[in-house]
Every structure is written in C-alpha cells, then in structure tokens.
Amino acid sequence: MESLDLISILGSTIRLSIPLIFTALAGLFTERAGVFDIGLEGKMLFSAFAAAVAAFMTGSPWLGLLSGITVSVLISLIHGFASITNRGNQIVSGVAINFLASGLTAVLGQAWFSQGGRTPPLAATARFTEIVFPYAAELRDTGLIGRFYANVISGHNILTYLAFIAVPASWWVLYRTRFGLRLRAVGENPGAVDTAGISVTWLRYRATICAGILCGCSGTYLAIGQSAGFVKDMSAGKGYIALAALIFAKWRPVPVMLACLLFGFLDAFANFMQGKSVPGIGEVPVQIFQALPYVLTCVLLAGFIGVARPPKAGGVPYVKER
Amino acid sequence: MSTASVPLPNWITYGLMPFLNLLVAFLISGAVVWFIGESPLDAVTLLLQGALGNGEGIGFTLYYATNFIFTGLSVAVAYHAGLFNIGSEGQAYVGGLGAALASLALDHYVPWYVTMPFAVVGAAIFGAAWALIPAWLQAKRGSHIVITTIMFNFIGAALMVYLLVHVLIVPGKMAPETRVFLEGGQLPKLDWLIALFGGKIGAAPFNVSFLIALVMCVAVWALIWRTKFGYEIRTLGASPTAAVYAGIPYVKTVVITMLISGGLAGMMALNPVLGASARLQVEFVGGAGFVGIAVSLMGRSHPVGIVLAAILFGVLYQGGDALSFDMPKITRDMIVVIQGLVILFAGALEYLFRPAIVRVWQRFGKA
Numbered sequence: 001m002e003s004l005d006l007i008s009i010l011g012s013t014i015r016l017s018i019p020l021i022f023t024a025l026a027g028l029f030t031e032r033a034g035v036f037d038i039g040l041e042g043k044m045l046f047s048a049f050a051a052a053v054a055a056f057m058t059g060s061p062w063l064g065l066l067s068g069i070t071v072s073v074l075i076s077l078i079h080g081f082a083s084i085t086n087r088g089n090q091i092v093s094g095v096a097i098n099f100l101a102s103g104l105t106a107v108l109g110q111a112w113f114s115q116g117g118r119t120p121p122l123a124a125t126a127r128f129t130e131i132v133f134p135y136a137a138e139l140r141d142t143g144l145i146g147r148f149y150a151n152v153i154s155g156h157n158i159l160t161y162l163a164f165i166a167v168p169a170s171w172w173v174l175y176r177t178r179f180g181l182r183l184r185a186v187g188e189n190p191g192a193v194d195t196a197g198i199s200v201t202w203l204r205y206r207a208t209i210c211a212g213i214l215c216g217c218s219g220t221y222l223a224i225g226q227s228a229g230f231v232k233d234m235s236a237g238k239g240y241i242a243l244a245a246l247i248f249a250k251w252r253p254v255p256v257m258l259a260c261l262l263f264g265f266l267d268a269f270a271n272f273m274q275g276k277s278v279p280g281i282g283e284v285p286v287q288i289f290q291a292l293p294y295v296l297t298c299v300l301l302a303g304f305i306g307v308a309r310p311p312k313a314g315g316v317p318y319v320k321e322r
Numbered sequence: 323m324s325t326a327s328v329p330l331p332n333w334i335t336y337g338l339m340p341f342l343n344l345l346v347a348f349l350i351s352g353a354v355v356w357f358i359g360e361s362p363l364d365a366v367t368l369l370l371q372g373a374l375g376n377g378e379g380i381g382f383t384l385y386y387a388t389n390f391i392f393t394g395l396s397v398a399v400a401y402h403a404g405l406f407n408i409g410s411e412g413q414a415y416v417g418g419l420g421a422a423l424a425s426l427a428l429d430h431y432v433p434w435y436v437t438m439p440f441a442v443v444g445a446a447i448f449g450a451a452w453a454l455i456p457a458w459l460q461a462k463r464g465s466h467i468v469i470t471t472i473m474f475n476f477i478g479a480a481l482m483v484y485l486l487v488h489v490l491i492v493p494g495k496m497a498p499e500t501r502v503f504l505e506g507g508q509l510p511k512l513d514w515l516i517a518l519f520g521g522k523i524g525a526a527p528f529n530v531s532f533l534i535a536l537v538m539c540v541a542v543w544a545l546i547w548r549t550k551f552g553y554e555i556r557t558l559g560a561s562p563t564a565a566v567y568a569g570i571p572y573v574k575t576v577v578i579t580m581l582i583s584g585g586l587a588g589m590m591a592l593n594p595v596l597g598a599s600a601r602l603q604v605e606f607v608g609g610a611g612f613v614g615i616a617v618s619l620m621g622r623s624h625p626v627g628i629v630l631a632a633i634l635f636g637v638l639y640q641g642g643d644a645l646s647f648d649m650p651k652i653t654r655d656m657i658v659v660i661q662g663l664v665i666l667f668a669g670a671l672e673y674l675f676r677p678a679i680v681r682v683w684q685r686f687g688k689a
Contacts, residue, residue: 038408086674089667089670091468091667092670093610093669095408096666097666103661104655106655107659110651110655232655244469247469263384285484285487286479287487291477291481294474298455302463302465303463315466
C-alpha cells in the first residue's frame with residue numbers, strides 16, 4: 001500500500017515538475033547572461049494562453065506549441081528592449097510583464113470566449129496527450145519496478161520528455177559551446193566580453209530569446225498538456241517557484257532539474273497529505289508544504305547550505321561609454 | 323557624446339517625460355479596449371464618472387488611494403537606500419495580523435481613538451518584522467533583497483492562510499476570517515470630509531486611515547530630506563561604497579531602512595482591516611503591495627508624487643469597477659493591464675523618449 005502511494009506521488013511529482021524545469025532553465029539562460037528575470041511567471045501565463053487559443057482555433061497541439069513559443073519570445077523581446085536596449089530596471093520590467101500577463105490574458109479570454117477568462121475546453125486531439133510506453137499496461141501489476149515503469153517513466157506527454165532532454169541540452173549549450181561560454185562571461189563581466197569585440201547587447205538578446213522558447217514550452221505544457229485549456233492565472237506562482245529553484249540550484253542546469261523535482265515532489269506530497277493525519281502529529285497543514293520551497297531557498301540564501309553566488313553582473317544594465 | 327549624459331531641465335525630467343510615458347501607456351490601453359470592440363472614449367468617460375462623478379465614487383477612489391499611499395511610501399523609502407522592496411505585499415498582509423490583534427484585544431473596552439494607536443503600532447511592528455529577515459540577509463549575507471522579499475511574500479501568504487483557517491477563525495464558521503470588530507476596533511469613516519465638499523459618502527469605506535497616510539507622507543518627507551539618517555539612506559542609495567567609506571554603517575542602515583519600509587507597508591492593513599471590512603480576511607491586500615511599486619516609480623519616490631500617483635491608481639481601481647458594470651466586455655482585469663502598461667512605460671522604459679527629447683532640446687531649447 002505504502003509503495004503504491006509512493007509510486008503515484010512520484011508520478012505526479014514528474015507532472016508538477018515539468019513546468020518548473022522549463023521555466024527555471026529559461027531563467028538560467030537570462031540570469032546567467034546578467035539579466036534578472038522576474039517576468040518568468042508572466043511569460044508562462046502568456047504562452048499558456050496563446051497555446052490554448054491556437055490549439056482551440058486550429059485543433060493542432062503543435063501549432064499551439066508554436067504559438068505559445070512565439071508569444072513568449074515576443075514578451076522576452078519586450079523585456080530585452082526595456083532592460084537591455086533602454087537600460088531600464090530589469091526588476092520593474094519583470095513586474096510589469098507579470099501584471100500585463102495576468103490582466104491581458106483574462107481580458108482577451110473574456111472578450112473572445114466569454115467564459116470568465118477561460119478558453120473553451122480542448123478536444124483530446126488538440127492536446128499533447130499521454131504517451132504510453134510499450135508493455136506499460138502489462139507491467140503495471142508486476143511488482144514495484146513494473147509499477148514504476150508504468151506510472152513514472154511511461155504515461156506522460158511529449159513535452160515531459162522534452163523537458164528532460166532540455167536539461168542536458170542546456171548544459172551542453174552553456175558549458176560546451178562558444179555561445180554558452182560567452183553567455184556566461186557576459187553575466188560575469190560584460191566589459192571583458194565587449195573588449196573582445198563581441199556585442200553584449202546581441203548576446204543578452206539571444207539569452208532572452210532562449211528563455212522565451214523555454215517559457216513557451218512550460219506555458220504550453222500547463223495549458224494543453226496538463227490541462228485542457230487556459231484558466232485565468234493558471235500559472236499560480238509557478239514562475240516564482242521556478243525562480244526559487246534556480247537560486248536553490250545555484251544557477252546550474254542539472255541541479256536546477258533536481259531542485260525542480262524536489263519542489264514538485266513537495267507539491268505532490270502536499271496534495272497527497274491533504275486531509276490525512278500523521279500518527280502522533282495529527283493533520284499537517286498543507287500551507288507548510290506550500291511555504292517549504294521558499295523557506296528552503298531562504299535558508300540556502302542565508303548561507304546555511306553552501307553559498308549561492310549569483311552571476312556578478314546580474315541586474316546591471318551594460319553601459320558602453322560614460 | 324551619448325545622449326544619456328546630457329543634462330535636461332527639471333520640468334522635462336520630472337514633468338514632460340513621465341507625462342509622455344503615461345500617455346503612451348494609456349494610448350495602448352485604449353488600443354486594447356478598441357481591439358476588444360468597445361469605444362475607448364466611452365470607456366474613459368465611464369471610468370472618470372465612476373471614480374469622480376459623485377461623493378461615493380470619490381470616497382472609493384480615496385479609499386483605494388490610501389492603500390497605495392502606504393505601499394508606495396514603503397517602496398519609496400527602501401528605494402532611496404537603493405533597495406528594491408518587492409515584499410510590501412507580504413509585509414502588509416502580516417501587518418494586518420498586528421492591526422487585527424490590537425482590535426480584537428481592545429474593541430470591547432475602549433473607543434476607537436484609543437485602539438487606533440495600538441493598531442497602528444501593531445501593524446507597523448508586524449510589517450517591519452516581516453521585512454527583518456530579508457533585510458538581515460541582504461545586509462549580512464548579501465542575498466538579493468528582491469529574491470528574498472518575493473520568497474517572504476509567499477511564506478507570508480501561507481502563514482496567514484494557516485492562521486486564519488486554523489487559529490483565528492470563528493469556531494463553527496466556514497469563512498476563514500476573524501470575528502467582526504466592535505465599534506471600538508474600527509476606524510470611523512470620513513463622511514464629514516466628503517460632506518465638506520457637498521458629496522455623500524454612501525457605502526464608500528473611506529476612513530481615518532487616509533489621514534494617517536497623509537501624516538506618514540509628511541513623516542517620510544521629513545525623514546528622508548530633513549534628518550541625518552535620511553541623508554545616510556540617500557547616500558547609501560547613491561553609492562554604497564562611498565557611504566561605507568564615509569563611515570555610514572551599512573548593516574544598520576539597510577536593516578533600519580527595511581524595518582521602516584516594512585512598517586509603512588504593514589500600516590496599509592489599517593485601511594481595509596480596521597476601516598473597511600472590520601475583520602481580518604484572506605488576501606485582503608489584493609495586490610496593493612505591487613501597485614505600490616508603480617506608485618513609487620511614478621511618484622519618483624517623493625511623497626507628493628506618491629499621493630498624486632496613488633490617487634491616479636485609485637481612480638483606475640474605482641473607475642474600473644464602475645466600468646466593468648457598464649461594459650461587461652471590459653472586466654476588472656483591464657485595470658491590471660493598465661497597471662502593467664504604466665509600470666512598463668513609467669518604470670522600465672522611463673528613458674524611452676529621452677534621446678529624442680535631448681535631440682529636440684539641443685536644437686531648439688538651448689537658444
């Protein structure tokens with residue numbers, strides 16, 4: 001009984017972690033390039049809306065994904081225009097994007113579909129549905145490993161597997177390509193990169209575009225993978241949890257995935273524990289699990305679990321001349 | 323020479339540029355209204371009528387403005403020290419606990435004017451306490467205050483929901499809120515102030531908190547521009563290294579500034595908790611902390627600017643409510659869009675028109 005529960009918790013851990021992984025990787029690209037990205041939440045919400053609308057209109061999840069990514073990249077470019085070209089305050093720009101996302105998706109959703117800011121429910125063909133791996137059904141009843149295979153490994157949509165591919169891919173781009181080296185350098189010492197004759201502006205723009213693509217995947221996952229349509233404010237703070245995970249992972253790709261899995265697990269565990277009482281303690285308030293990712297991140301920032309050192313030039317607009 | 327370093331007269335920097343930014347934000351908002359098939363001009367008329375057309379509308383407008391003055395001041399004080407306090411939302415939420423506890427303890431025994439100072443102090447202390455750890459982490463450990471205050475917003479929200487659902491709830495009731503305060507625990511309405519101008523306050527919850535907010539404006543002005551500590555705050559904001567070199571204690575200044583900022587945010591709770599609903603409810607802050615960022619930006623972190631910007635946002639809030647009644651296609655979310663655009667253009671893109679203005683100024687203005 002216990003192990004069965006654990007397997008189902010792990011299954012929902014995966015489902016809840018995917019948007020976090022995409023979003024935190026998005027933040028990894030921008031923040032490593034020295035651009036703070038509070039607007040992850042907003043980009044996620046915008047792309048969820050765009051994906052749901054496009055999938056509803058065309059009936060194709062792939063066009064939904066394309067639309068989600070396009071809109072998310074556009075929003076990233078606005079963030080880039082404000083914070084890179086205009087050297088505006090990056091945090092203010094991010095806050096503005098979050099406000100815009102929350103408001104505009106609801107206004108347009110209501111104006112177009114008149115369902116209280118929702119988009120109409122999508123048919124199964126317009127969504128990314130679960131992929132069942134071979135023999136999953138047969139192995140479901142064959143002990144622990146079989147159940148693990150059927151519930152945790154198999155039975156997710158394609159974006160899930162894409163997220164786990166995106167992790168090593170991000171690592172490879174950041175640590176094994178020339179672009180990645182320059183991107184990391186521009187987050188630490190843009191002056192040096194500029195001296196080497198490489199455009200700081202263009203590098204940072206490319207980093208925000210990468211982030212836009214990844215946020216587009218996470219929003220699409222929310223709207224047409226995990227659920228069957230857009231719901232008002234459906235990102236529900238996930239962008240901020242992803243930001244916490246990014247810091248918790250000290251701005252490195254593989255730890256980002258592990259941190260997202262941990263925070264996803266906390267979420268899944270909280271859902272599982274709801275209404276259940278623990279012997280000797282009684283019912284554990286669900287709010288403890290909700291607050292735990294943030295508490296853990298703050299404890300980390302306090303320096304009790306190693307030191308989280310952010311990119312040196314983070315949040316500082318680059319000025320070439322005085 | 324780059325246009326960024328050309329000095330411009332104050333009326334351009336503090337008058338024309340914010341005006342142009344605001345204008346663009348409103349024009350784009352108008353375009354959104356037009357895009358969803360309503361007339362922007364009608365919308366503006368309805369909005370202004372709803373917000374300023376009668377005593378009740380003005381009462382609601384000023385009620386919302388009161389919230390934004392507190393949170394705007396909170397953001398501004400921290401901003402002067404170069405600290406970005408995104409946590410006003412959470413600090414106001416927890417501040418509500420301090421205000422509510424004072425009312426719950428005293429409302430049986432004393433009239434409101436005795437409860438009020440305790441509620442003010444309670445709200446300020448709880449709000450300040452919620453800013454303490456992020457402040458300490460920034461000052462001692464160098465963790466970015468933006469990140470920690472975001473984290474504390476969420477931790478605060480979880481804490482308050484827990485307290486309201488499990489501890490403060492009235493036994494036997496379903497709604498997660500405290501009992502209704504008696505008259506001794508409420509702040510009275512300012513109906514006489516509206517009546518002075520010949521209006522009727524109606525159902526508007528415009529209350530004494532507004533006067534407290536104005537007092538705080540004066541206090542913040544005096545603190546920032548007329549005290550030694552205010553000078554230290556501004557020095558730290560202008561150049562941390564210079565401040566430390568001049569012997570200004572970094573840790574102490576950061577922590578005290580954030581405590582003041584958190585205290586001001588906490589006091590915002592007086593308005594909805596003691597003034598309007600007379601009880602502590604879930605999510606009573608409703609984004610006012612984030613609006614404070616916009617208000618502080620638009621007001622250029624000066625109390626006078628903050629009051630004006632707060633009233634503008636009050637008009638948007640109340641007018642937007644009225645508008646959503648008359649134009650069902652335009653939901654309340656339209657206000658959030660306008661807020662986002664204002665923050666984007668007045669805040670992040672504040673220098674958008676500067677190069678163009680500099681060119682025009684160099685050609686025509688200097689002659």
